[in-house]
Amino acid sequence: MKKMTHPATDLIHPKRAVPPGFRSLVPGTERASTVLFDNVGKWLNRSGFDESIYTYGTSGTPTTRDLRNRIAEWEGGFATVLFPSGLAAVAYAFLPFVKPGDHVLVPGNVYDPVRGLANGLLKQMNVTVEYYDPLIGAGIAAQMKPNTKLVWVETPGSITMEISDLPAIAAAAHAAGALVAIDNTYSAGWYLRAFELGADVSVHALTKYPAGHSDLVMGSITAKDETVWQRVKDMALQTGQCCAPDDVYLVLRGLPTMPLRMRHAEKVALDIAHWLKTRPEVKLVLHPALPDCPGHETWKRDFTGSTGIFSFVLQDQFNADAAARFIDALTLFGIGASWGGIGSLALTYNLTKNRSNWPHQGALIRLGIGLEEPSDLIADLEGGFAAL
Ligand SMILES: Cc1ncc(COP(=O)(O)O)c(C=O)c1O
Structure with missing residues (x-):
């Protein structure tokens, strides 16, 4: 049959099908900026929050969704959002939950760049960051204010390794109406069940054990429930936070x-x-x-x-x-x-x-x-x- 299109066009529109019967122990890597829709109706009705469809590279491909789902599953959370570094995930665990005039509590042994965030962006937003003794436990109640929106926990804390009483801190924070977010990087969520112990948000630097091979940086936020997830996801979508599927594949490769x-x-x-x-x-x-x-x-x-x-x-x-x-x-x-x-x-x-x-x-x-x-x-x- 006579070819109707130029070879250059054929390179862009190959006749291909997913080969039936191909099975492997490892997942493939799906890359995309553009995601194609079957018809205009589906395009017009798309939503970046709809986890049953794909809309654009920034909101994920099957590869990135696979990693998100696996993290949410092993942490026992509602859903996960990926970020291009652990520190980005840390920042996005604060940003959706604070507005000018709010107050947040952070442990004195926190991963040091969080102080950079506190002295930079959060200060610029007129959010007050107050530090607490990581061993304070239930005593944190005395530091809660009417405008305290978030209590950050990192356990064990960076460098000096104090272990905080997450259930006691979470109980005091919740009693005062604040959310509890934990940097759960130390245990990769594997040795600490953050949600069962009271956290609302669990952050990982996937850079560490999940990726495990010293060759990439990536972070995740897992939310305990849908409301918290919506807020993180919304801010991630607004600001185009996403990860390259090739990097995500490397994390998936590290997980087993x-x-x-x-x-x-x-x-x-x-x-x-x-x-x-x-x-x-x-x-x-x-x-x-x-x-x-x-x-x-x-x-x-x-x-x-x-x-x-x-x-x-x-x-x-x-x-x-x-x-x-x-x-x-x-x-x-x-x-x-x-x-x-x-x-x-x-x-x-x-x-x-x-x-x-x-x-x-x-x-x-x-x-x-x-x-x-x-x-x-x-x-x-x-x-x-x-x-x-
Ligand atoms: C406890 C903790 N949280 C977050 C991060 C940030 O991770 P990343 O290096 O992926 O930005 C680190 C990095 O060392 C860390 O030690």
Whole structure:
């Protein structure tokens, strides 16, 4: 039959069909900016909130919806929205729920960039951010104000690892009419059932254990119920927040091995934490599963496991320079942000600015345990101690 269209046009409109009978253990990757509609009626009646249809690349493809559904399922939430980084997800857990004149409560050990959001965009919006002691528990009731709209929880908190009493904080927040949002990145929602313990919103940096291979950044917000989800989704649609299906595929690729990777990191981190406790140079090991960690009893009650990130404090005679010498001497532990990926990482922090009452300034080292052989990691840390 004579061809009616130019070969260049044929490249754009191939005659293709989904091959019947093709089955694989892994999902395909559906990419799209334009999503095609069967007819104008469907186009005119579309809604970005309608999860039974696809409307445009920004509101998702089967690939991105697959990841959203899986996260909502494992967290036991209503639905999930994806964001291009964990920090973006953190920001969008605040923004839909506050307006000028509102007040929010944030723990003093919060992931530091949240302070940037507090001092930047939230301040510009005339939203007041007040910090609370992460170990305050039910006592947070005293900090609730009539205009408190959101209580942020991060447990264990970044770097200093305190474990907060989420049920007690949630009860006080709800009694005062505020929502509770948790940064659930530490446990990937795997070892902490945030919604059962009172959270309304659960945020993850998927960058960490879900993606798990140190090659992308992504975040998610899962809402406990439809009303909360509508507000997050609405703001995400308004501002075009979305993720590339190729990156989403990489997270989907990481999921089947996530529980194994987490179990491995848990075991190795615990072994290293116990070993660090035997070292004379170490004053304190801040690992949620060890009794020295503030809030350990809460961890035992609320968590079903620990992960690969924890901190330790050097004895008083070692200062910030000594901590830097220790880390610089490591060859397997990398120096860089993030955790939950393939390689182990070590960092020290200057807590004087935001945590001036933290008693162990300068000599705290945070380790993120990766997938290396544990004996090699211990040998590397021995090199760090030798450099002290
Ligand atoms: C507790 C916590 N929340 C959020 C984030 C932000 O994630 P991302 O790096 O994907 O922006 C991080 C990153 O380190 C984190 O540690």
